Amino acid sequence: MDIENMQNQLFFERSEEFLKEFNMKKDEYEQWISKDLEEFLEEKSAEYIVISPLYSSFMTQTYEYRLGVYGQDLYLSNLNRSIYKELPLMKRYITEDFATIDKYILGDIQVQEFTDWQKKDIKYRYSLKYLMTGRRVWKELIESFVERINKKNKSALDNISIVYGLYMERGEHFFSGNII
Numbered sequence: 001m002d003i004e005n006m007q008n009q010l011f012f013e014r015s016e017e018f019l020k021e022f023n024m025k026k027d028e029y030e031q032w033i034s035k036d037l038e039e040f041l042e043e044k045s046a047e048y049i050v051i052s053p054l055y056s057s058f059m060t061q062t063y064e065y066r067l068g069v070y071g072q073d074l075y076l077s078n079l080n081r082s083i084y085k086e087l088p089l090m091k092r093y094i095t096e097d098f099a100t101i102d103k104y105i106l107g108d109i110q111v112q113e114f115t116d117w118q119k120k121d122i123k124y125r126y127s128l129k130y131l132m133t134g135r136r137v138w139k140e141l142i143e144s145f146v147e148r149i150n151k152k153n154k155s156a157l158d159n160i161s162i163v164y165g166l167y168m169e170r171g172e173h174f175f176s177g178n179i180i
Helices: 003-024 026-041 055-059 088-107 116-128 130-157
Strands: 048-053 064-070 081-086 161-164 172-176
Touching (some): 003 026, 003 116, 026 081, 026 130, 130 161
Antiparallel strands (some): 064 081
């Protein structure tokens, strides 16, 4: 089996395990993120909360997401407050997967010809597969957050849109208080 097929098979299995474990710990993650999101809602001119995976953090293997609150003009607003969050479970899974990839590379004569840079690139590209899994996790966390906030104070989300996407790029609306 070549390295790409091995990675696809590994990711298929591991992403399922990841989501199962996430669902067992979902309450912890909801509490972990709710406080920060509630503080964003307290900003007077807040209209957007944007969750952005940071590609650079996938290169440095920190796997961070930027959560920012913005006003009407989004990235051009002067309401630029943000925090950086790492999904610890994701980091653990990717790190464990890298160990599996390393064992595979060491056991495959053809792959042993790869340079250290090529091995790092293989791992980087593999880690990016987790972006879709991370999107799914954030979507579930936001849905739970919105449901909880609506039970407490439905009007708190009236003019808020929660968006997931690359920083300063077009994103996917996870929630919009302006939709009728």
